[in-house]
Amino acid sequence: MKMNIIRISEMKDFVGEEVTIKGWLYNKRSSGKIKFLIIRDGSGFVQGVVVKNEVAEDVFELCDKLTQESSITVTGVVRKDDRSPYGYELTISSIKLIQMAFNDYPISLKEHGVDFLLDNRHLWIRTPKQHAILSIRHEVIKAIQEFLNNNGFVRIDSPIITPSTCEGTSDLFQIDYFGENAYLSQTGQLYQEAAAMALGKVYSFGPTFRAEKSKTRRHLNEFWMVEPEMSFVDHYENMEIQEKLVEYIVQSVLENRSKELKELGRDLSKLEKIKTPFPRLTYDEAIEILKKNGYEIEWGNDLGSPDETFLSNQFDKPVFITEYPAKCKAFYMQPKEDRPEVVMCADLLAPEGYGEIIGGSQRIHDYDLLIKRLKEENLPLEMYDWYIDLRKYGSVPHSGFGLGIERTVAWITNTEHVRECIPFPRTLSRIRP
Incomplete structure (x- = not known):
């Protein structure tokens, strides 16, 4: 038998x-x-x-x-x-x-402190809650790749070791690369722009590294990000693709991982509302709303976590904040044609106080403007020679974005801290196990 x-x-x-x-x-x-x-x-x-x-x-x-x-x-x-x-x-x-397991298994069926659990992360992931979170993480990743693959994107893996940076070196991990300075990548975007000029619509998916000395519940020093990049796509089309992707992710999790969501006590009705279109606020409107509600913020400042939390709590769907001041964003973002002090970008804030899950923009495609912006940021032109080439040989309008896996999982699972949304977290104070 x-x-x-x-x-x-x-x-x-x-x-x-x-x-x-x-x-x-x-x-x-x-x-x-x-x-x-x-x-x-x-x-x-x-x-x-x-x-x-x-x-x-x-x-x-x-x-x-x-x-x-x-x-x-x-x-x-x-x-x-x-x-x-x-x-x-x-x-x-x-x-x-x-x-027969040794009888001193450290994670007994009682409450333990977070530090103890993180010290035993290799065993903690066996518990029902962590099993559910990591299973949903898998579903999020699967849904992302399904959406992109089904919509004509080609996966192009960007290097993790890079000779130059995308947004400055202040928060990057520097390494010795056979006698030269190199960095662990904070983004694969620049390489994806090159790939988009070859293949039209591309994406990278992999680990990224930030040496920020941050202890907030939203930050990790190593995290995973998917970065699509698209030729012949403007700022507005870019946002439409982002919201369709997020809707697809959430609905896929609801369809395939409802058991795990229930295990976590997640309110499914909140996720069922995640359907396009998503609300949009300009940066100007966001600043006005914040000031009216007692927040001390001046035009030109980037939004902090409390600002993002307040704004996102006004909606039951993710909300786009668009057209930030150029001075608080990266050098490569396309200025608005009739208002060059702001750029054609958007951050997508998740509801329920989870903050930014996507950052995206239309990229500068004009050669002279890119050279000007690099000089304004005091970035060495020789380090970006290959990136500048993209504006010399068949440049076109193009856009892209990056979606953080752990923040997205934290929001969908209603998990307090992103450290539980990655198998083995790397934070300011933790490099083990």
Whole structure:
């Protein structure tokens, strides 16, 4: 007889059948002649029930000996159980021990401090909440790539080690590259602009690095970003693509990861409202709203986290803040034709106080203007010679944006700090494990 070796996530397809699951013991409890085992296998969690008079004596005795996180193979019949938080239950007939975990497993089923949990991040990710967050992170990444691949984008991987920077060196990690100064990349954008001139619509996806000494709940020193870049696309088309992408991400998570969202206690009705179009405020309008509500901010200053939080809380969808002053944005952004002191850019702020999840702009495509902006920022022209070439040989209007994975996941999962939205966070005070 063929053995059905399945994953917990597949149990719905095997109700009434005998199956085998390979996994780990997450928790257990006893009610006299019945043992209840919570088993996880990476795809989900399920309760297994062991009844003394229905199994061999050694199987029932093994249940008492099993320690938390022992690896086991269990066989039993799948039962649908609407009362169970998992939806299904396994009536166990046999258990095979793979490895008895040491009995000093550090993350017991009680409250622990954040620092302790981060020190044990390699084990913390086994818990239901972290499992749910990281599963949703996977869904976010999958949805992003589906959307871009289905809309004619080509993935082009940008280098992580770069000789020059995109927005200055003050917050970059500098490294010695065989006697030359180099940096861990803060963005793949400049390389994506080159690729867009070759392939039309492209994107990069990978880690980026910022040496900011920030301890806020929104910041990491290593994070992941997707950066699409598009030839013949202006500022307004760029925003339309961004909002369609965000809608696709959220709806994909709702469709495919509702179980995990419920595990996290997420209010699904808030995510169900994330449909295009998204509201838009100019920077001028944003400053006026902030001043009217007692915020001390002057025109020309970049928006801080409290400013972004207040503005985003006025809407139940992400909101674009557009046309920032040129002096608080990067050198490569296209000035507005009738008002050159502002640039054709937009930050997309997530609702519920999660701040900026996308930054994007139309890029300068005029050769003379790019040279002028580089000089104004005191950036060495020789370091940007290849980037300048793009404006010499068939330059066209083009736009792009960067979406931060961890901030997007934090918003969708309603997670307080982005450090829980990446498998192994790197922060100002943490480089282990």
